[in-house]
Amino acid sequence: MSRYVTPPAEPHGHQHPVRGPLRLRSAVPGRQRWEAPVLAGRPRLAGLLTAVLGKSPGVTGVRASAVTGSVLVHHDPALGAADIGAQLRAVLDDLLRQVGTQSQVPQPSAEPVRTREQAGDPAGAHQATRSGVRPRMLVAGGAAASLALGGSGLLLGPWVALGAVGAATTLLIRRAWHETSDPRKLPASPLKPAEAARPVGNAGAPPLLRLARRHRRRIGRAAGLSAAAELAELGVFTSLGALPLLLARGSSPVLTALGVTGTLPQLGVLTAVAALAKLIQAALSYRADLAWRTLGQDVEHELRSEVYPHVQRLPLRDLEGERTTRIAGVLSADIPHVGAFLAHGPGELVQLATCFLVMAPAFLLLAPRLAWAAFLPVPVITWLSLRHHSRSGRAYAAVGDRRVRLNSQVINTLEGSATVKSFCTEAEEAARVERLSDACRNDTRLNDRETARHIQTVGTCASLSLLGTGLLAARDVFRGTLSLSSFNTLLALPSPVLYRLTRIGTTLEQYQHTLAALDRVEHLRNLPTEPDEGGRPLDPGRVEGELVLDGVTFAYPGRPPVLRDTRLRFVSGRTTAIVGATGAGKTTIAKLLMRFQDPVAGRILLDGQDIRELRLQDLRRCIGFVAQDAFLFDGTIAENIAYGTPHAEHAAIVGAAGIAQASGFIEALPQGYDTVVGERGAALSGGQRQRIALARTILKDPPVVILDEATSAVDNDTEAAIQHALRNFTAGRTTVVIAHRLSTIRHADWIHVMNENGTMVEEGAHQDLLTQDGQYASLWRLQTGMPERDPEDAGRVLVTATH
Incomplete structure (x- = not known):
């Protein structure tokens, strides 16, 4: 359905030079396509719009077409149609004041191809005269001059x-x-x-x-x-x-x-x-x-x-x-x-x-x-x-x-x-x-x-x-x-x-x-790459696994900081959990530990060493990361489990699948471990994909494990079985667990609680946090169905849980 963006009211006496509405043709998170009839047949205007709008806050790319009169905008997913529409109209206003008056703007047209000459644009007609008629006049004039000066003999x-x-x-x-x-x-x-x-x-x-x-x-x-x-x-x-x-x-x-x-x-x-x-x-x-x-x-x-x-x-x-x-x-x-x-x-x-x-x-x-x-x-x-x-x-x-x-x-x-x-x-x-x-x-x-x-x-x-x-x-x-x-x-x-x-x-x-x-x-x-050389080497066999976030601040481009002066310690050989509201920065912490991102301020230490000073490949070999959106390649189940460990024996693959509680459904498939999962693992359910990804990390056998909502797509019985099996695997390893379901982390050695601003508000063991009767206790009662202490406390819990 077509949607029109109505510009905000302008001060008295100001008129928009953009004739006709800007129409939103399609929109997905991070990308919008707009219909702008004013661009039709005006390549200079389209080029200027591409350059200027592309520098606007939150806009990552622009493609304006003078042929179709459309604009494709790539942007920060946090921006909506009203935000992009307002920026687009403002930029067009400024550009039209620079390149021409309102009378030069063609009326909106439904025709996909319409040149400026066809649209009756006087500027376009003048441009056509300068670029098209003048060369032809020069050629014809030269021929006429030749005939006048020397007749056909000169031409021949x-x-x-x-x-x-x-x-x-x-x-x-x-x-x-x-x-x-x-x-x-x-x-x-x-x-x-x-x-x-x-x-x-x-x-x-x-x-x-x-x-x-x-x-x-x-x-x-x-x-x-x-x-x-x-x-x-x-x-x-x-x-x-x-x-x-x-x-x-x-x-x-x-x-x-x-x-x-x-x-x-x-x-x-x-x-x-x-x-x-x-x-x-x-x-x-x-x-x-x-x-x-x-x-x-x-x-x-x-x-x-x-x-x-x-x-x-x-x-x-x-x-x-x-x-x-x-x-x-x-x-x-x-x-x-x-x-x-x-x-x-x-x-x-x-x-x-x-x-x-x-x-x-x-x-x-x-x-x-x-x-x-x-x-x-x-x-x-x-x-x-x-x-x-x-x-x-x-x-x-x-x-x-x-x-x-x-x-x-x-x-x-x-x-x-x-x-x-x-x-x-x-x-x-x-x-x-x-x-x-x-x-x-x-x-x-x-x-x-x-x-x-x-x-x-x-x-x-x-x-x-x-x-x-x-x-x-x-x-x-x-x-x-x-x-x-x-x-x-x-x-x-x-x-x-x-x-x-x-x-x-x-x-x-x-x-x-x-x-x-x-x-x-x-x-x-010419785009800059991650550092693949240099840095101190790191032997996974000698890694103790203690991780420390020392005054870390991080912000995504064009957004306010997600983490502000965050200080966390993940003790070596123990399981540490992070819980909190959506958008609190839990997954961001996982990306920082993997060096998918680098902090704006502060530092992250592994066994007392700044991870930016370590060889990047060695750092990532020491960490096993299981994301919530488990990605599987288009291959067999065995190949996906062994990804990153290509020389693993079949028995080791089966053992890792057993720990991840995946062997049952795998063996029930007609081809078993040779079953092709399709693109992104489309042949499997979300819970099955998560268990395959978990088995992949188990087979990698790293000293540090990060589980980011790694069991969010499995049922409670399967999750309980996985948690029981993981206790033996994570014993002696530094394990970071990120979860919304508190039942997933109730057995963690230490729990950090974050609010929606990315600030640590509570920490401690499960029973200690329940005794404190703070945000964690309220979330626990909400998820387990236990009654609240009073109506005021219940209202606070609902607000916190929905953020």
Whole structure:
């Protein structure tokens, strides 16, 4: 359902420059998609919004689209729709005052693709005039001046004609280059949306050059093969063009001079030469294509092999939440894009350059007065190709956005199938998907129609060009100024050039997107990693396990402190529990002990040593951590239990499962320990996943164990059995237990009680805390159903328990 955000009342006399409402299209924790019609057809405004809003408090990333008029905002999950809506509107207000007046803002439109010219935006029309009409006026004016100064003779001059065609083509490609280099027209970075507004060319070129230098010999070899294959293909066209001449004359002077006489023998020789040229061309094309593809695959493999280990060493804060999907996008989309470009793009450019290098001298030497006719279609077809890719790029971006919405709707509906069924809304959801699918189909159909029209237009231009060149060449043949053999040779040359020019727009677009992809890859490689070297070594066999939080203060980015000057001591070889309200910082303490996060102030000691001075890998090998949301990999149960202990024997795996009270349900499965659990352990229940994760830590056998709500998803009987079995396992180990259910920690040696502000308010053994009759005793009575001492105390307990 669409939701509109109404801005707060403004002081008298102030008017919002944003026309039309900002509409919230979708929202999940940490991510919102807004519809902002004011952005439609305004790439500069979208780029500025991406940069400025991305720096707002609590906002981690922004992707604003001038094509679809939408804004995707990644943010702190604590912020709601009203917070993001207010920030979005405020930033748009400021930007619109800077870039234009209210009269320049187009009215909201339901159309997904709407350029500024189509919307009647005077600023957009003026921009179109400056960027589109002016170059065409320059070209037309130059041609008119040439005719006025020297008439057609000047235009027909071979070098002048070639220069004019080259200048026009260069102007068109240069214009397209600047347009595709505009970062506001490139896909926003999935990794760092807030920085997507800066130019990517300068940032992307160095890594591309480094790749080229690293593989310069392979690139040179592949380029040589591509050029040779193109020359062989031109040889095929030339040989085939000589066959009609042989049939018309009855003999070939060249073959006769070589000693081959007679029409049939010469025909056989020409046919053999054409066949041989084709075989050579096929072999060279195969080797060239294989060389480019292998290069692309190797570069993709090298980049992924270099980047993924770096990603594994990133701090957990960079891998949690939405950032994970953005980093995965770089690994799964950007790196393959670089490899795909190297596999196809450079080869296309080499072949096009080879065609030009052969075609230009051939016309200048054999028929210089025909050069203008042969090269005239070059800027025309170049302009048509670039124009088509400019239009289709915007259109397909809109279709892509529709497909994203369609896929998101399908996934959300499938994930929420229980809710859909419980509310009997299957028909409504099916109708919603049908509407989205129909809109996607209609837009795709329009784009396909435009593409088909472009293909036929370019083909017609190429055919007319060949026809015109042939007619002019035939006229010169009849006049005696051009030989018939030269006529056949020249007639075959323009076709490969014109064909490859139709692909110049695609190649240019792929190149610019490759620069953007490499920019994101480089940014990912430059993110700081956890320290993997240095620090004092730590032998797990000598660890006593005493942990101390000494004046620790910690706050998540953009939030108030979770812990303030916290002081805790976890005695070696004993079980210490932490209980308290939700959001008190209990899980944060576990992350600090594992060094998933570092405190803002204070220090954490292990056996008297600051854990920041210890080797990180050694520290984590000494600690077994079982989280509430137990994560299982897509593999067998045995593989998940043995994860981190790959050489464990099967008997040890079974023993660990027995202690975790998991052997019963495992052995009841048809494949037992060889049962595949699926992604994230989807084939198992929450309680079963927790027991597998617990068995994994038991098998690791660390001197320190942290259990963060490790049995929250099991029933009371199973929990009691696990607690009984764990007493033998945790004996002599430093054990930290975090729990909401007090029955889980009643047997702990020491219990710390935290309030909702992250402050320790009570500590002691279970019976001592009950005797103190404080917050712990109130929680205990609430959970066990024991009567409260008085109504006032009951009210205090309810308030505390619900925080």
